Amino acid sequence: MKAAPFAYVRPATLDDAVAELVRSRGEGKVLAGGQSLVPILAMRLARPSTVVDISALSELDYVRREGDALVIGALVRQRTLEQHPLAAAVPLLRLALPWIGHRELRSRGTVCGSIAHADPAAELPALACCLNAELEIAGRRGRRTVTAAEFFLGAMATAIGPEDVLAAVRFPLAQPGEGFGFAEIARRHGDFALAGVATRARAGGETVLTAFGVSDRPVTRDVTGLDDEALAALARDLVDTAGDPHGSREYRRRLVAALAVREVARARRAAEGGPA
Ligand SMILES: Cc1cc2nc3c(=O)[nH]c(=O)nc-3n(C[C@H](O)[C@H](O)[C@H](O)COP(=O)(O)OP(=O)(O)OC[C@H]3O[C@@H](n4cnc5c(N)ncnc54)[C@H](O)[C@@H]3O)c2cc1C
Incomplete structure (x- = not known):
């Protein structure tokens, strides 16, 4: 089976990505690493009018410490984080990342993509809940931050609206003791x-x-x-x-x-x- 026809856009900024989703009137889909979305499209389990590829949003390509948190932007691949020296500051990431699928899959799949997808059996949503991570969501009314407890609403259902992009996740750094x-x-x-x-x-x-x-x-x-x-x-x-x-x-x-x-x-x- 092949995907149903859709328009494809690759905006250069987060604002433009949100604008594309708004233009799609709730029928758009963000494409990150594509490891879950592409099979879903191919099986026609989703038929978005527009696929908004966020891979050019270089402003979201970062792993950095901010205060007591490790902040991971939406472009960061799971494999990049697995090998990143700052990941040691959140020991659960080091323990859990190697369990996500296979290495080839982690080389494409993003950290935020896994959290946005919210598969009930996925590792990163569980980590986000255990650590009470915060999720930064960008939408037409600007940015908002929600806790993991508020974010996951059910199987593959989250606080991300149809006009939103999950911009980053903030994992608390491990504290002594x-x-x-x-x-x-x-x-x-x-x-x-x-x-x-x-x-x-x-x-x-x-x-x-x-x-x-x-x-x-x-x-x-x-x-x-x-x-x-x-x-x-x-x-x-x-x-x-x-x-x-x-x-x-x-x-x-x-x-x-x-x-x-x-x-x-x-x-x-x-x-x-x-x-x-
Ligand atoms: C064979 C196989 C085995 C797998 N095994 C595992 C496993 O063991 N554990 C596991 O956790 N996962 C597993 N996965 C899924 C994999 O980890 C995916 O990479 C992940 O679920 C989605 O990340 P992605 O970046 O590829 O997102 P995509 O496939 O691009 O997107 C997934 C969904 O999230 C949305 N989305 C993505 N990024 C954003 C964003 N920034 N803002 C808003 N919405 C967004 C998309 O619109 C789409 O609905 C497996 C996949 C395959 C094919």
Whole structure:
């Protein structure tokens, strides 16, 4: 099958990209790395009137520290961030990025594109929720910033409107006394996760668990003070996806309970300065 016909534009500025989306009257689609959008077009699951390619917006091609955050512009590829020296300041990025598909895919797919796509089993939306990242959205009324908790509305549904571009994501830098954990299970290397978890803990402070692949969006809970038994029970209850041929709901429940116990322990150990 081939994509339905569409107009293609490649604006040079963010303002022009927004103007193109406004001109498309809600029928436009942003094209970033194309790793999800191109198959969607080819299968005619979407039929935009205009594809707005943002690859020439050099103003969004940056990774930089701003205060207590690592800010990643919309042009940054997943593989670029994986190899970027500043990524070490957000340890969960280092832990999770290699799990996204295959290297070739990460060489094209963008960090913001994955967050904008909001696949319930994707790694970067889960990281954004676990760290309570902020998302900078540009639209016809200027820029606004929303938290990850406000951003993800459901499976492939976000706070990005049809005339908006996700301009950047702001991940908080790790603070002294914080530790992290990340794990997922997929049937084959490079597949989307059946289920996964991202965790963070602060020495003597809060512990947070985000599970993904278990619901229509990443699910985050404060698990401070919970022992393994309580944690496993809580994690099991986060799973509300129906089973599929790759894994039943019960299998996913057992999976996410085991991963949660292990990765919360890892984050707590790291927060206390112990081995990862
Ligand atoms: C075989 C295969 C395996 C994969 N495995 C995984 C995996 O294990 N984990 C994982 O997380 N992903 C996986 N992916 C998806 C991949 O990571 C994509 O790169 C990612 O989901 C989308 O990023 P992109 O830059 O390619 O966005 P695109 O494909 O260009 O866009 C995706 C969607 O987001 C919108 N969009 C993109 N950027 C913006 C923006 N800046 N502002 C507003 N809207 C925007 C587009 O309009 C479109 O609707 C896989 C893909 C394939 C083909």
